[in-house]
Amino acid sequence: MRQAYRRILRYVPRYKVPLLFGACCVVASRLLMVYAPRLVGEALNALERGSPEGVDDAVRLGWTFLGVSLVAAVFTFGMRVFLVGTSRRAARDLQRDLFAHVERLPATFFDRTRTGDLLARLTSDVEAVRFSLGPGLMYVGSTIVLFPVAVASMMDLSLTLTLAALGPLLAIMVVVRVLGPQIMRRTRAVQESIGDLSARAQESFAGARVVRAYATEPVEEAAFGNENEGLVRETLALANFRAMLTGSLYVLGGGANLVVLWYGGSQVIAGTLDLGYLATYMLYVGMLIWPMISVGWVVSAFQRSAAAMERIDEIFDRPEESAITSEPAVELERIRGGISVSGLTFRHTGSARPALDDVSFEIEAGHTLALVGPVGAGKSTLLSLLTREYEPPPGTVALDGVDVTRIPLVVLRSAFAVVPQDAFLFSTTLHNNLAYALTGDLDPARAREVLQIAGLDEELVGFPKGLETVVGERGLQLSGGQKQRTTVARALLREAPVLLLDDCLSAVDTQTEARILDALREAMRRRTAIVVAHRLSTVRDADRIVVLDQGRLAEIGTHAELVEAGGWYAETYAEQRLEAELEGLA
Ligand SMILES: Nc1ncnc2c1ncn2[C@@H]1O[C@H](COP(=O)(O)OP(=O)(O)OP(=O)(O)O)[C@@H](O)[C@H]1O
């Protein structure tokens, strides 16, 4: 238990005051609750005497009963406010830490994790843990106080009757122990099914355009239906066991009442027990049924939450990316942007063949390097190793002569402005998407400037609210080319010494591309730039061109040199030129 919950126990110290208040409320309210049935018993005994004084006594006891119940209610209220409230705050802390941790996990984690499953851990698993530790522990705590005190009070009235009544109540524990492990197992299955279902739905929604394009709605529905069917099966199996548990608990509770009526009744007739105290007993049994049931129920809540905590811990146990710095970190005072790659071999996790195979080249600070080659040659992989999105082997990639694996991630990443191949924009205003690159505020003049470089200024005029236009899921749908150019503008805002452009103009026409490249040239002159492109006309002015083929460096040189060399570059360039000329004729 301690082991399973060690992570959440860390949140306890900061809430010790409300927890202490809550615990006091538990003790006070339960003690008063145990006292109240005695008053009822005495009131009934007073009535049984049949005298006017007896009636007066009964009324006086009745008022006391009301007062005690009121105070008990106030303490019960306090108990819920302090304990359940604290559980909500602690769950918030846990959720916040989990989110922050996930944000810092390496790219390899996201390659192999379904978003839906991650969301389930962040929401329903956290809630399961909260529920067991908040309301769950509260019920356990009140049982721990209530049970011994109530039993002592019962024994004080009749030892034998107490023992008889406890039999069925304790049988409740046995039932819980038998059914508990089954419930635990099935709960885990249900949680996994929920994860599968939401992952399925999430992917289907994210790929809605593909689904529509291929008219595969029925396929998606069937797949979702399957997952859903599985979930229902698991849930029903779990519900059956839960129902069995709850059912037996009620039957045993009823049994306890029967014992009191029957055995207690015979004691009343024999004159060894006052009739009023029989009522006290009935109230005690009623009072003890719920804690027994709640204990049984809390046991399964704890089993569910132990499984949930395990799933949460699986995420927390993944090392954050900044933790993977092999040697003492080096501070880069002024990054100039020289890059050298030497003997770089890299294989993606789970991939059979290396994406990069013994690649070496250098870029002087301020120069522009083009990275070209067939699809899947390893161009994007190479860029992601420079920024340590994926971790390169030590000693293979250096920035200004310093091994990147020794540079703290924040420092390293501040050296790069990246335009990734998939143009991702957040579902917010254009302004916010651009400002995302900055730590401070976005200067409108500067925004206009970069939008102009990225060739988006003319279209911006047509947007309903200019820079304040919301794009993406909640607003205006941008075209592929508009999205790409927005990401270029975003990267330009970041005054980083190295600019990485991964095929960022693939979705614009040749004329627009040429115009943007002209404008970009100025920005690139001040920085080191690596430009990935499929259209070779894009990169002919680069200081150097590297051709990758199946992860290997196939050719390297200037445009003229490579055309001269007559390899893949020369062939592809000639082909593309011919195509362009034919297009021009058409
Ligand atoms: N996250 C990943 N996990 C496993 N394999 C990967 C991953 N990313 C890329 N690969 C593999 O590595 C190889 C190189 O991929 P990469 O994306 O670097 O190619 P690329 O040159 O950028 O291609 P393109 O021109 O199509 O963008 C491919 O065989 C690809 O399947």
Ligand SMILES: [Mg+2]
């Ligand atoms: Mg790529």
